[in-house]
Amino acid sequence: MAIPYVKYCGASSQEDVQCMSQSRADAIGFIFAPSKRQVNPDHVKQWLKQTKCNKDVVGVFVNESSETVCEITRLIPLDIVQLHGDETTEEAKIIKQQTGATVWKVFHHEPDLREMLERMTEFAPFVDGFLIDAKGKGARGGTGTSFAWEAVPSYVQHAKRLSKTCVIAGGVTPASINELLAYGPEAIDLSSGIEENGKKSRSKIKALEERMLNDVHISK
Numbered sequence: 505m506a507i508p509y510v511k512y513c514g515a516s517s518q519e520d521v522q523c524m525s526q527s528r529a530d531a532i533g534f535i536f537a538p539s540k541r542q543v544n545p546d547h548v549k550q551w552l553k554q555t556k557c558n559k560d561v562v563g564v565f566v567n568e569s570s571e572t573v574c575e576i577t578r579l580i581p582l583d584i585v586q587l588h589g590d591e592t593t594e595e596a597k598i599i600k601q602q603t604g605a606t607v608w609k610v611f612h613h614e615p616d617l618r619e620m621l622e623r624m625t626e627f628a629p630f631v632d633g634f635l636i637d638a639k640g641k642g643a644r645g646g647t648g649t650s651f652a653w654e655a656v657p658s659y660v661q662h663a664k665r666l667s668k669t670c671v672i673a674g675g676v677t678p679a680s681i682n683e684l685l686a687y688g689p690e691a692i693d694l695s696s697g698i699e700e701n702g703k704k705s706r707s708k709i710k711a712l713e714e715r716m717l718n719d720v721h722i723s724k
Contacts, residue, residue: 507716509691511562511671512698512709514541520704521551525559528713531584532559533693536576537566540702541695545576552580562608564588570598577603584608586635597630607631608671612639613651620655621662633669634659635693650675656687663690678711685719 512524513533524532534548535541552561560583565573567589577585585603587596588610600607609631614620624634636659638651651674663670672689677697684692698708 508685508689509669509671510716511560511691511693512695512704513562513564513673513693514539514695514699515548515551515704516541516543517703518551518554521555521557523704523706523709525555525557526706527709530560531562532557533562533564533586533695535564537564537568537588545579549580560584562586567591570595570602573599574602577605581605586610587631588635588637593627593630596627600630600632606633608633608635608669610635610637612637613655613674614639615652617655617658621658624659624662624666624668628666628668631668633671633691634663635671635673637693638674650680650684653684653687656684656689660688660690678708678715681712681715682719685716 510529511531511533512527512529515521515524515532515534521532534543536543536545561580562584563576563582564586565588573585576582582605584606585599586608591609596607596609609627611620611623611634613636638649656672660670669691671691671693672684673693676684676692676694698704698712700708
């Protein structure tokens with residue numbers, strides 16, 4: 505079993521960026537939508553410059569105008585644009601064309617898998633990947649709750665058929681990572697699962713990464 509692509513999301517300070525940059529993560533994410541983790545693009549640019557981060561940089565947007573997404577993508581710049589709202593295929597297409605960045609569309613898991621897979625197929629021509637998150641009341645993500653991970657293989661296999669990336673988010677923690685890995689995700693996204701008192705935790709990140717490495721070693 506290969507180690508999944510790992511994204512740590514919700515960096516909201518220079519300290520968070522430093523912590524995540526020194527980890528084994530492949531990407532770090534910043535939230536530019538209303539949220540307790542919302543950040544200023546100018547601050548993000550400065551944090552990354554001071555840290556000399558060599559990770560993929562992801563920007564999370566919720567129903568934002570394509571003009572604003574493009575402006576922030578150029579400013580920082582972003583490697584990946586994550587659309588976490590109710591964006592249409594046309595909006596995703598425009599953002600993909602105008603930014604030139606990798607685009608991920610977020611879907612919140614529903615029990616009706618057929619409908620979920622149809623939505624992935626609908627967006628496939630306009631995006632590079634999908635992020636499947638838990639559905640939370642009044643929040644788009646970062647709630648620390650998971651969905652029924654038995655559905656993960658269906659999402660991953662369908663994304664592969666579409667030649668797209670599939671990222672799994674929601675309720676992933678050092679304690680639950682091995683359970684999730686058993687379902688074969690190719691990419692995972694964590695935010696609250698690696699936090700302590702609202703800040704990214706080096707100890708939680710270390711525990712998560714050790715368990716991931718041990719799981720991969722055991723599986724081999």
